[in-house]
Amino acid sequence: MKRLANMTVGKTHSGKTTFAKALEKELSNSVVIDQDNHAEFLQSYYKRLMPKRGPNIIKYSITKTIVDYAAAETDCHIILCNSNRNQKDRQKMLEYYHSRQFTSILVSFNIPDDVLRRRIMASQRSTSVLRVASSFLEVLSRQQAESDQGDIKAPAEGEADYLLNIGHPDDVTEVIRILADISMRLD
Numbered sequence: 044m045k046r047l048a049n050m051t052v053g054k055t056h057s058g059k060t061t062f063a064k065a066l067e068k069e070l071s072n073s074v075v076i077d078q079d080n081h082a083e084f085l086q087s088y089y090k091r092l093m094p095k096r097g098p099n100i101i102k103y104s105i106t107k108t109i110v111d112y113a114a115a116e117t118d119c120h121i122i123l124c125n126s127n128r129n130q131k132d133r134q135k136m137l138e139y140y141h142s143r144q145f146t147s148i149l150v151s152f153n154i155p156d157d158v159l160r161r162r163i164m165a166s167q168r169s170t171s172v173l174r175v176a177s178s179f180l181e182v183l184s185r186q187q188a189e190s191d192q193g194d195i196k197a198p199a200e201g202e203a204d205y206l207l208n209i210g211h212p213d214d215v216t217e218v219i220r221i222l223a224d225i226s227m228r229l230d
Contacts, residue, residue, distance in 0.1 A: 045229040047073075047120040048140035049222065052127045052198050053152025053209075054186045055179050056162040062150065062215055063124035069219050070120055070226055074113055078125035081105045082172040099174055114143050120226065121145070128186070130196045137203055146229060147203035150218060153210045159183055 049066065051059035063075045081102050085093060092101055106125070113121050121140075127133045133149075140147050163179045176182045189195040198206055205225065207218045 046118065046145050047148055047222070047226055047229070048137075048145035049073075049120070049122045049148045049150060050127050050133065050136065050203070051122075051124050051150050051152065052133070053154065054126070054128070054156075054159055055182045056159050056166060056168075057152035057154045058209065058212065058215065059124050059126070059152060062152075062209070062218075063122045065215065066122055066219050066222060069223050070122070072118065073120035073122055074117070075122045075124050076106065076109050076113065078102060078106050079172045081109075082174065083169075086171050086174070093174055096175070110139075114140075114145070126186075128189070128195045130198075130202075133198070134202070146205070146225070148205040148207065148222065148225070149198045149203040150207050150209060150222075151198045153197070153208055156183070156187060 047070070049063075049070075051063060053059050060077060060079065063077065067073050067075045082099070085102055085105070089101070094100060110121065110123065113119055123136070127136070127149075137147050137149075160180070160183065163183060166179065168179070170178060173179075173182065176185065186195070200206055207221060209215060209218055
């Protein structure tokens with residue numbers, strides 16, 4: 044059986060985690076690997092080990108260990124639920140999956156920034172996953188600046204085996220249906 048590696052790509056509060064959980068329910072034998080869970084775990088139990096600046100290497104190491112285990116020791120489809128906005132890092136992950144015979148799928152969340160701001164303002168989500176920023180509005184501002192400066196590139200055709208876009212919450216159901224169909228064709 045060929046497995047799927049689904050990667051979500053998008054800004055904070057774009058719906059990546061909600062989508063991943065819904066996909067996990069519809070895609071049999073799948074597992075969501077969510078870096079926010081790893082960040083929360085580290086903030087709760089290993090705060091002193093968290094880097095003061097620079098990349099969060101310990102969080103990335105935990106995620107890598109879980110991905111490695113899921114890829115090598117299980118037959119699960121993988122749903123990697125984090126921002127994956129950096130094209131270079133995204134490409135390394137895609138190469139990793141391809142080398143292990145996964146079919147790769149990028150699900151790009153293209154939700155307008157004003158919608159994201161409204162979601163953040165209405166959100167009850169804990170900021171415990173944040174290491175450097177003090178709020179999700181600050182995270183969104185940083186992400187907007189990265190996009191405006193061209194530091195972050197949206198996924199493009201050809202990066203993965205499949206590229207699906209979500210520009211509106213109503214698109215979620217259709218994208219999940221497409222992914223379920225892809226999964227059935229691989230069996």
